[in-house]
Amino acid sequence: xxxxxxxxxxxxxxxxxxxxxxxxxxxxTVDQANLQPMPIAIPDFAAPSSADTVxxxxxxxxxRADLDRSxxxxxxxxxxxxxxxxxxxxAPQFASWRAINAQALVAGQVQSQPDGRLRxxxxxxxxFGESQMIGQQYFTTPDNWRRIAHIIADAxxxxxxxxxxxxxxxIVFISESGPALARKKRLAVMDQDGANPIFLTRxxxxxxxxxxxxxxxxxxxxxxxxxxxxxxxxDLESGRQEMLxxxxxxxxxxRFSPDGNKVAMSLESGxxxxxxxxxxxxxxxxxxxxxxxxxTSPSFSPDGTQIAFxxxxxxxxxxxxxxxxxxxxxxxxxxxxxxxxxxxxxxxxLIAFTNQGAGFRVxxxxxxxxxxxxxxxxxxxxxxxxxxxxxxxxxxxTAQGGRGSQIWSIDVSGRNERRVPTPGDASDPAWSPLIQ
Amino acid sequence: MSQSLSLTSASLxxxxxxxxxxxxxxxxxxxxAVVAATLFSWRHTLEIADQSPPVIPVDLVTVGDKTNIxxxxxxxxxxxxxxxxxxxxxxPATPAPPPQAxxxxxLAPTPQAKPAPPPQPAAxxxxxxxxxxxxxxxxxxxxxLNNLTKPAATPRNARVADRTVKGAGAMNAMTMDLVDALKxxxxxxxxxxxxxxxxxxxxxxxxxxxxxxxxxVGMPQLTxxxxxxxxxxxxxxxxxxxxxxxxxxxQPYKLPPDKYDTxxxxxxxxxxxxxxxx
Numbered sequence: 001x002x003x004x005x006x007x008x009x010x011x012x013x014x015x016x017x018x019x020x021x022x023x024x025x026x027x028x029t030v031d032q033a034n035l036q037p038m039p040i041a042i043p044d045f046a047a048p049s050s051a052d053t054v055x056x057x058x059x060x061x062x063x064r065a066d067l068d069r070s071x072x073x074x075x076x077x078x079x080x081x082x083x084x085x086x087x088x089x090x091a092p093q094f095a096s097w098r099a100i101n102a103q104a105l106v107a108g109q110v111q112s113q114p115d116g117r118l119r120x121x122x123x124x125x126x127x128f129g130e131s132q133m134i135g136q137q138y139f140t141t142p143d144n145w146r147r148i149a150h151i152i153a154d155a156x157x158x159x160x161x162x163x164x165x166x167x168x169x170x171i172v173f174i175s176e177s178g179p180a181l182a183r184k185k186r187l188a189v190m191d192q193d194g195a196n197p198i199f200l201t202r203x204x205x206x207x208x209x210x211x212x213x214x215x216x217x218x219x220x221x222x223x224x225x226x227x228x229x230x231x232x233x234x235d236l237e238s239g240r241q242e243m244l245x246x247x248x249x250x251x252x253x254x255r256f257s258p259d260g261n262k263v264a265m266s267l268e269s270g271x272x273x274x275x276x277x278x279x280x281x282x283x284x285x286x287x288x289x290x291x292x293x294x295x296t297s298p299s300f301s302p303d304g305t306q307i308a309f310x311x312x313x314x315x316x317x318x319x320x321x322x323x324x325x326x327x328x329x330x331x332x333x334x335x336x337x338x339x340x341x342x343x344x345x346x347x348x349x350l351i352a353f354t355n356q357g358a359g360f361r362v363x364x365x366x367x368x369x370x371x372x373x374x375x376x377x378x379x380x381x382x383x384x385x386x387x388x389x390x391x392x393x394x395x396x397x398t399a400q401g402g403r404g405s406q407i408w409s410i411d412v413s414g415r416n417e418r419r420v421p422t423p424g425d426a427s428d429p430a431w432s433p434l435i436q
Numbered sequence: 437m438s439q440s441l442s443l444t445s446a447s448l449x450x451x452x453x454x455x456x457x458x459x460x461x462x463x464x465x466x467x468x469a470v471v472a473a474t475l476f477s478w479r480h481t482l483e484i485a486d487q488s489p490p491v492i493p494v495d496l497v498t499v500g501d502k503t504n505i506x507x508x509x510x511x512x513x514x515x516x517x518x519x520x521x522x523x524x525x526x527x528p529a530t531p532a533p534p535p536q537a538x539x540x541x542x543l544a545p546t547p548q549a550k551p552a553p554p555p556q557p558a559a560x561x562x563x564x565x566x567x568x569x570x571x572x573x574x575x576x577x578x579x580x581l582n583n584l585t586k587p588a589a590t591p592r593n594a595r596v597a598d599r600t601v602k603g604a605g606a607m608n609a610m611t612m613d614l615v616d617a618l619k620x621x622x623x624x625x626x627x628x629x630x631x632x633x634x635x636x637x638x639x640x641x642x643x644x645x646x647x648x649x650x651x652x653v654g655m656p657q658l659t660x661x662x663x664x665x666x667x668x669x670x671x672x673x674x675x676x677x678x679x680x681x682x683x684x685x686x687q688p689y690k691l692p693p694d695k696y697d698t699x700x701x702x703x704x705x706x707x708x709x710x711x712x713x714x
């Protein structure tokens with residue numbers, strides 16, 4: 001999406017000290033901006049050996065796609081390039097890149113090593129400043145080229161925007177297939193750009209609400225195995241899954257604590273559900289809420305001291321915040337309609353949520369509930385999840401009539417809404433942290 | 437158990453909360469109502485059709501690229517076109533020294549140009565031919581001026597400004613223009629990083645020198661304070677880079693060459709994203 005924002009603003013600028021025309025001091029304040037994606041040139045990575053040519057093309061392609069999807073960059077068409085980068089250790093001819101209005105240039109190189117590994121170098125150049133912004137080198141196995149591309153895209157993103165990237169991440173989601181009455185729901189993971197989708201379960205049982213742990217190696221989710229809805233853990237490394245605790249009644253809506261040592265979840269008992277925390281090392285469980293309403297969807301603040309959750313204790317579903325020990329429970333959502341599925345931003349400044357008014361919309365609010373605003377406008381948008389830098393939100397979207405569920409992403413500002421490619425229908429995405 | 441299952445659907449999959457049946461029933465009723473209304477009003481419509489006005493044939497004619505039709509709109513002679521008085525005022529100005537030029541406007545309103553000479557009899561021959569033809573025109577011009585002064589009176593709804601800006605000298609207005617011209621040009625190229633934490637508070641500040649052709653001398657330099665902030669804070673570094681790119685991308689700046697002394701050195705060039713990132 002190409003967006004263009006021209007903001008008019010009042011002029012507060014001139015302060016002229018008349019000490020004489022020749023020695024005058026001139027003070028200028030620029031307070032209007034022309035917000036546009038940054039034009040960036042990313043030629044195919046050079047390959048001294050022709051055997052690496054395809055790898056060089058593929059890596060550059062993934063970097064271009066990552067940066068383009070962020071909405072903050074506009075990768076330029078390679079056909080316009082005047083200079084061909086053959087050796088990245090020689091400074092480029094900046095004038096030829098200025099001529100095509102590239103503000104930054106990524107020059108990269110791919111070389112297969114004698115030991116079979118792939119060596120990837122790149123330099124990010126400031127075209128108008130004629131200086132190198134970063135230069136890095138990576139070694140990896142050739143089949144890992146896609147991750148290297150994401151890592152380079154993250155490095156470029158971080159250097160230019162000042163904040164961490166989110167391209168070297170994965171998404172766990174529910175893949176849906178089959179007719180409406182016999183819908184098959186499978187646990188699946190994929191890269192954040194939709195590549196490398198893997199199904200983790202066969203679809204014999206209904207699965208819901210998958211969540212990554214902080215190392216992105218473990219997934220907590222709810223499954224109806226044996227018609228018993230319970231919370232399970234799935235270890236991505238070993239493929240093993242285990243039921244979390246052995247409770248007589250339903251457990252659901254799990255989420256890891258920021259240190260990964262605990263899981264907060266809901267336990268149902270006699271029509272009432274409350275929020276509990278389980279310590280994964282000792283398996284000890286402690287109860288946090290005890291009112292007669294339905295308390296669910298717990299989500300930790302990034303420092304682990306607070307938990308946001310939803311509750312209908314006040315008559316309708318709303319968002320509350322409490323300390324991690326269950327004290328000081330207070331309502332924070334006052335946006336018209338019902339508000340639920342709170343998710344604390346990894347940055348800690350905002351809480352994303354689902355608002356149910358005329359339809360379902362995803363919104364964000366400050367952690368004290370002020371500044372609430374809806375950022376999507378679909379028929380049924382729900383279940384937000386944050387990119388690890390707290391900048392982008394993914395959510396599930398169902399079209400009017402309930403046909404086909406998809407995953408979409410949007411900038412927290414409400415701009416740059418894009419569909420995330422998935423194998424078939426998909427819902428309930430959860431974003432991993434940056435892969436370690 | 438049924439209770440617990442209903443709890444699941446309410447809390448975990450709110451998507452099922454919407455019932456499409458109500459909408460379908462409503463749509464069917466509405467369609468039936470529209471069809472019924474059409475049937476009942478059918479005859480009435482036909483009667484109206486019988487009384488429809490006769491058809492008027494219209495020929496569509498293509499208009500040629502060139503036409504010889506003269507404009508029907510008369511040119512309005514603007515009052516400003518009348519003033520021949522400038523020539524009337526200028527003749528005395530040319531032969532006479534500056535002080536006399538000031539006296540000339542005072543003389544203009546008076547119908548008689550002859551009283552003018554007294555200050556300088558020597559200049560008399562020169563103005564003599566001029567006063568006779570422009571005489572009525574000066575009157576017209578004077579009338580015009582008189583008329584113009586009337587609407588200049590303060591309108592009823594005028595209000596006093598919240599504050600008045602006083603210039604620090606004769607150069608002030610010109611400097612304001614320069615500042616506006618420069619900041620508007622830079623703003624075209626400025627795309628600050630938005631969406632970061634407190635990004636509206638990142639205000640990089642530069643020293644800048646410009647060549648006479650509007651290009652930047654070397655690279656814009658961050659002030660000491662901004663440079664220190666950029667080292668400590670990656671967001672500030674990104675903001676400073678974005679501002680520097682704006683300065684470098686939008687050059688050369690179009691500024692009046694005759695005022696080069698004024699804009700050669702820009703003491704401080706500040707970037708304030710507080711309004712831009714909202």
